[in-house]
Amino acid sequence: MQKTAVIGAGVMGETLLSGLVRAGRRVDDLLVGEKRAERATELEERYGVTVVSNVDAAAKADTVALVVKPQDMADVLGEIAPSLRAGQLLVSLAAGITTAFIESYVPEGVAVVRVMPNTPALVDQGMSAISAGSHCDEAHLAEAESLMASVGRVVRVPEKQQDAVTAISGSGPAYVFFVVESMIEAGVHLGLPRATAHELAVQTLVGSAAMLKETGEHPTVLREQVTSPGGTTAAALRELEVHRVRAAFLAALEAARDRSRELAGG
Numbered sequence: 001m002q003k004t005a006v007i008g009a010g011v012m013g014e015t016l017l018s019g020l021v022r023a024g025r026r027v028d029d030l031l032v033g034e035k036r037a038e039r040a041t042e043l044e045e046r047y048g049v050t051v052v053s054n055v056d057a058a059a060k061a062d063t064v065a066l067v068v069k070p071q072d073m074a075d076v077l078g079e080i081a082p083s084l085r086a087g088q089l090l091v092s093l094a095a096g097i098t099t100a101f102i103e104s105y106v107p108e109g110v111a112v113v114r115v116m117p118n119t120p121a122l123v124d125q126g127m128s129a130i131s132a133g134s135h136c137d138e139a140h141l142a143e144a145e146s147l148m149a150s151v152g153r154v155v156r157v158p159e160k161q162q163d164a165v166t167a168i169s170g171s172g173p174a175y176v177f178f179v180v181e182s183m184i185e186a187g188v189h190l191g192l193p194r195a196t197a198h199e200l201a202v203q204t205l206v207g208s209a210a211m212l213k214e215t216g217e218h219p220t221v222l223r224e225q226v227t228s229p230g231g232t233t234a235a236a237l238r239e240l241e242v243h244r245v246r247a248a249f250l251a252a253l254e255a256a257r258d259r260s261r262e263l264a265g266g
C-alpha cells in the first residue's frame, strides 16, 4: 500500500489527516512530521498515527503533503530535500508557494502538485483546486486529486489562477463565518436572545447553501425570490449597497490575492 506523509499537522494538516482516516486509509500507511512535541502526542493519541521526523517521513512515504506555513516552507524543503527521490509526489497545500519554488529545492524527477484546500474539508465538504508542477504527469495529478477528494470536491486549475483561488475558496470560509457572526450580533442588537439569534443565523446559512447547491440557480435569482417589492429584504439590501458591501468584498478578495502573491517569497 502507498504511504502518505503529512508534514505540518496544524489546522489544515489535521484536517487532511482526519479526512484520510475517515476515507479508510490504514493508519499504518500514514506518517506525520510535526515540530511541536505536544501537538505530535495529541495526534498520535487521537488517530493512532505514527509521528516521525520530517526526514523519515520524506524518506518513507510515496506521497508527501506539505502543510506548514508558507514562511516555514524553505526550511522544511531544505531539511527533507536530501531524503527525497525521483518518482515521489510532493503535494503543497501552502498559500502562495509556487511549484517552481518547491522544484528549485527538490531532486530532479520529484513531482510537485500545488493545492489550495479549505477548512470545510473537516466535514468532507472541502473545495480544493490543484495545479501540476513542471515534472508532473497525469498519474501524479490523479493521485493528488484522490488525496483531496477524500475530503471534498476537487477542480484542476492553471497555476496562475491559484492566488485568486486562495482569495475565494481558501480564505472564503472565514468571510462566510464573519457574515454569520455579524448577523448574530445584529440579532442581539434587535433584542433576540443570543442562542435564538445563533440558531436562526446558522440555519439560514445552511438552508441557503443547500438551495444554492440543490437548485443550481444563480445567487441573483435566489436573492430576487426573497426580495418582495417594497418589502423588508429590499430595505436591508439597500443598506448593504449604501455601505458598499459588494465593493468591500472586491477589495477584500484583492487583498487576499495580493497577500498570496507576497507569500510566494516563502
Ligand SMILES: NC(=O)C1=CN([C@@H]2O[C@H](COP(=O)(O)OP(=O)(O)OC[C@H]3O[C@@H](n4cnc5c(N)ncnc54)[C@H](O)[C@@H]3O)[C@@H](O)[C@H]2O)C=CC1
Residues within 6 Å of the ligand: 007, 008, 009, 010, 011, 012, 013, 033, 034, 035, 036, 039, 054, 067, 068, 069, 070, 072, 075, 076, 093, 094, 095, 116, 117, 118, 119, 170, 171
Ligand atoms: N487554515 C486554513 O484555512 C488553510 C491553510 N492553508 C495552508 O496550510 C498551511 C498550514 O496552515 P494552518 O494549518 O492554518 O497553520 P498552523 O499554524 O495551524 O499549522 C502549521 C503546523 O506546522 C507545524 N510546523 C511548523 N514548522 C514545522 C517544521 N519545520 N516541521 C514540521 N512541522 C512544522 C506547526 O507546528 C503547526 O502545527 C499554510 O501553508 C496555509 O497557507 C491552505 C488553505 C486553508
Ligand SMILES: O=C(O)[C@@H]1CCC=N1
Residues within 6 Å of the ligand: 095, 166, 170, 171
Ligand atoms: O489565511 C491563510 O493564509 C490561509 C490560506 C487560505 C486560508 N488560510
